[in-house]
Amino acid sequence: MQHPSSPIDLRSDTVTRPSQEMRAAIAAAPVGDDQYGEDPTVNLLQEKIAALLGKEAALWLPSGTMANQVALRALTRPGDDVIVSRESHAVWHETGAAGANAGVQFTEIGARGTFTV
Numbered sequence: 050m051q052h053p054s055s056p057i058d059l060r061s062d063t064v065t066r067p068s069q070e071m072r073a074a075i076a077a078a079p080v081g082d083d084q085y086g087e088d089p090t091v092n093l094l095q096e097k098i099a100a101l102l103g104k105e106a107a108l109w110l111p112s113g114t115m116a117n118q119v120a121l122r123a124l125t126r127p128g129d130d131v132i133v134s135r136e137s138h139a140v141w142h143e144t145g146a147a148g149a150n151a152g153v154q155f156t157e158i159g160a161r162g163t164f165t166v
Contacts, residue, residue: 083109114143118150127152134158 058064067075081087091109099107110116117139125131131147133139135157139147147153 113138114146117143118146121147121151121153125151125153129153130156132156132158134161136160 079089081089083091086092095107095109099105108119110119121131129152131153133155140155140157144155147155
C-alpha cells in the first residue's frame with residue numbers, strides 16, 4: 050500500500066492497481082446498462098456532478114479525450130478556430146480528431162497558455 054504522504058501517480062490508469070477493498074467494492078456494486086440509463090452507479094455519479102456544478106444534468110464519458118471531442122462538437126461549428134496551449138493534450142494527442150469530428154482547427158498559443166506574437 051502506498052504511504053499517505055507519497056505522491057499520487059496520475060500518468061495513466063494503467064500504473065495503478067486496485068486494492069482488495071477496491072476489488073470487493075467493485076464486485077458488490079449494483080450494475081445496469083449504462084447506454085440505457087440503467088446503471089445506478091453511473092446515474093448517481095452524474096446526478097452528484099450536476100448538483101456540484103449547479104447544472105441541470107451531467108454526462109459520464111470514459112476518457113478525457115472523449116470529453117474534449119464531445120465539447121468541441123457541442124460548442125463549435127465547422128470552420129471555427131479553437132485557441133489552445135501548444136502543450137495541451139488536445140495538441141499532442143488529439144490534433145486530427147478535432148478536424149475529423151468537429152471540423153475545427155487549432156491555433157496554438159505559447160507555453161502554459163501565454164499568448165505571444
